[in-house]
Amino acid sequence: MGESVSGVQRFLNGVERVGNKLPDPAVIFLFGMLFIWALSWLMSGLSYDTIDPRTQAPIVVTNLLSGDELASFLSNMVTTFTGFAPLGVVLVAMLGVGVAEHSGFINAGIKRMLDVTPKWLLTPSVVLIAIVSHTATDAGYVLVIPLAGVIFYAMGRHPLAGIAAAFAGVSGGFSANFIPSAIDPLLQSFTQSAAQIIDPVILVNPLNNWYFTAASSFVIIILATYLTDKVIEPRLNQNTPVDGDLNDLPSFDTLSTRESKALTWATIAMLAGIALLVAVVWPADSPMRTPDGELAQFTAPIMRSIVPLIFLLFVIPGVVYGYVSGTFKQSRDVIMAMSKAMEGMAYYIVMAFFCALFIAAFSKSNLGALMAINGGQFLKELGLAPSVTIVGIIILTGFVNLFVGSSSAKWALLGPIFVPMLMQLNISPDLTQVAYRVGDSSTNIITPLMPYFPLVVVYCQKYVKNTGIGTLLSMMLPYSLVILVVWTLFLLGYWALGLPLGVGASYVYPAG
Numbered sequence: 001m002g003e004s005v006s007g008v009q010r011f012l013n014g015v016e017r018v019g020n021k022l023p024d025p026a027v028i029f030l031f032g033m034l035f036i037w038a039l040s041w042l043m044s045g046l047s048y049d050t051i052d053p054r055t056q057a058p059i060v061v062t063n064l065l066s067g068d069e070l071a072s073f074l075s076n077m078v079t080t081f082t083g084f085a086p087l088g089v090v091l092v093a094m095l096g097v098g099v100a101e102h103s104g105f106i107n108a109g110i111k112r113m114l115d116v117t118p119k120w121l122l123t124p125s126v127v128l129i130a131i132v133s134h135t136a137t138d139a140g141y142v143l144v145i146p147l148a149g150v151i152f153y154a155m156g157r158h159p160l161a162g163i164a165a166a167f168a169g170v171s172g173g174f175s176a177n178f179i180p181s182a183i184d185p186l187l188q189s190f191t192q193s194a195a196q197i198i199d200p201v202i203l204v205n206p207l208n209n210w211y212f213t214a215a216s217s218f219v220i221i222i223l224a225t226y227l228t229d230k231v232i233e234p235r236l237n238q239n240t241p242v243d244g245d246l247n248d249l250p251s252f253d254t255l256s257t258r259e260s261k262a263l264t265w266a267t268i269a270m271l272a273g274i275a276l277l278v279a280v281v282w283p284a285d286s287p288m289r290t291p292d293g294e295l296a297q298f299t300a301p302i303m304r305s306i307v308p309l310i311f312l313l314f315v316i317p318g319v320v321y322g323y324v325s326g327t328f329k330q331s332r333d334v335i336m337a338m339s340k341a342m343e344g345m346a347y348y349i350v351m352a353f354f355c356a357l358f359i360a361a362f363s364k365s366n367l368g369a370l371m372a373i374n375g376g377q378f379l380k381e382l383g384l385a386p387s388v389t390i391v392g393i394i395i396l397t398g399f400v401n402l403f404v405g406s407s408s409a410k411w412a413l414l415g416p417i418f419v420p421m422l423m424q425l426n427i428s429p430d431l432t433q434v435a436y437r438v439g440d441s442s443t444n445i446i447t448p449l450m451p452y453f454p455l456v457v458v459y460c461q462k463y464v465k466n467t468g469i470g471t472l473l474s475m476m477l478p479y480s481l482v483i484l485v486v487w488t489l490f491l492l493g494y495w496a497l498g499l500p501l502g503v504g505a506s507y508v509y510p511a512g
Contacts, residue, residue: 029354033361040365041065061366084356085189089307096311098341103322108263127224130169134177140170141452146459159463161233168479171444173220175437190411194419195429197368205504206306208430212501244463262325266317355412368416390435397439423509430505442484445476
C-alpha cells in the first residue's frame with residue numbers, strides 16, 4: 001500500500017510540476033488569439049476545395065493581420081467583450097447566489113438537511129447535498145466538504161471518509177445535479193457559439209443536458225456511497241488513525257431559534273415564488289410560452305429566462321432569510337452581498353475578456369470551420385463508430401482536465417473544435433456537450449491544479465496531521481476511475497435506449 005501511494009504521489013507531483021509551467025488560462029487565450037492571427041495570415045493566401053455548408057461555396061480563410069481586420073478588431077473590442085454570452089450569464093446568476101450565500105440562507109439550508117439525516121443515510125445524504133450544492137457554485141467546497149468531516153466525526157465515523165464522500169459529490173459529480181444551475185446556460189452558450197460555426201441559425205437550449213445530469217445524480221450517489229462505505233472508510237480505519245488537534249475542530253452545532261425561523265420563512269418565500277411561476281406558465285396562452293403554446297422550445301420566453309429565474313430563485317429567499325435572521329439590517333447590506341459576489345468574479349471577468357477575443361478571432365478567421373469540416377471528413381473516412389468517438393472525447397477531456405482546471409475555460413477551447421467536427425458526423429451539439437461534461441467531472445478530484453484541491457488537503461490535516469497530496473489522491477483515485485468508467489458506460493447505455501438528454505435536445509444533427 002505504501003509503495004502504491006508513493007508511486008501515485010510521484011506521478012501527481014510530476015503532473016503538478018508540468019502544470020505549474022503552463023501560463024494562466026487568460027494568457028493561454030491571449031497566446032491562442034495571436035497564434036490564430038499568425039495562422040490566418042499564413043493560410044489566407046491558399047485556396048481550398050472544402051465547401052462551407054453555410055454558403056455552399058469553397059471556404060475562405062480571412063487574414064486577421066490585414067489593415068481592415070486590425071482596424072475592425074480595435075473598433076469592436078469593447079462590444080466583442082460585452083457581447084460575450086457567458087459573461088452576462090455568470091454575473092447575473094452570481095448576483096442572486098451572492099445574496100443567498102452572504103445572508104446565510106445557503107449555509108442554513110445545508111445544515112438543516114444534514115442535521116435531520118439518520119446515521120444510516122449519512123453517506124448518500126452527504127453526496128446528495130454535495131451534488132445539489134453545485135447550484136450555488138463554490139458553496140460545496142467551502143461549506144459541505146468541511147462540514148461533512150465534522151458530521152462524520154461527530155457520528156463516530158472516520159472524518160476523512162466524510163470529506164472524501166463530499167469531495168466526490170461536489171467535484172467528481174460536478175455535472176450531475178437534479179436542479180438546473182448557472183453552469184448549464186454557461187456551457188450552452190459556448191456550445192451554441194461553436195455550433196453556429198457550421199449552422200448559423202442553430203439554437204441550443206440551456207437545459208439541453210438536464211435530464212441526463214439529473215439521472216446521473218443517482219449514479220454518482222450510488223457509486224460514491226458504495227466506495228465510501230465499502231472501500232475508502234475501511235482502509236482509513238485500518239491505516240489512517242485520527243491524530244489531529246481536535247480542540248481546533250469546528251463545533252457541530254445546530255441552527256439557533258432565530259436561524260430556524262429565518263430558514264422557515266425563506267423556504268416559504270422560495271416555494272411561493274415557484275408556485276407563482278407555475279401559475280404564470282400553466283395557462284396555454286401564457287406570455288411565457290411560444291405563440292403556439294410550447295414551453296420546451298428555445299424560443300419560449302420561459303427558456304430564455306433561465307438565468308433571471310436562477311437569480312430570483314436565490315435572491316428572494318436570501319433577502320427574506322437575511323432580514324429575519326438579522327444578517328441584513330438595511331437595503332445596503334443586500335447590495336453589499338451582491339458586491340462581494342462580484343469581487344469573487346474578478347478573475348473570471350479578466351479571463352472572459354481574453355476568451356471573448358480568442359473565440360471571435362477563431363470564428364472570424366474561418367479556421368475553425370476549415371478544421372471542423374476537414375476533421376469531420378477525416379473521422380468519417382476512418383469509419384469509427386459514433387460511440388467510439390464519444391468515448392474518445394470523454395477520455396481526452398479527462399486528460400486535459402489535469403492541466404486546465406476551469407470547466408468553462410476548457411470548453412471555450414475545445415468546444416469550437418469538438419462541436420462542429422462532430423456535427424459533420426451527424427452527432428448533435430447536445431450529445432457532444434454531455435460527453436465533455438462527463439470527462440470534465442470525472443478527473444476533477446485528482447487534479448492538483450483545481451483551485452480547491454489544496455484546500456481539501458488542509459481540511460484533512462485537521463484530523464490527520466501528516467495528510468498530503470498522496471493521502472488525498474489515494475482516497476480520491478478510486479472515485480475518479482470508477483466514476484469515469486461507469487459514467488461513460490451509463491452515457492452509452494442512456495444513448496442506446498434513446499432516452500432524452502434534456503429539454504429540446506437530440507442525439508443526431510441532421511447535416512445538410
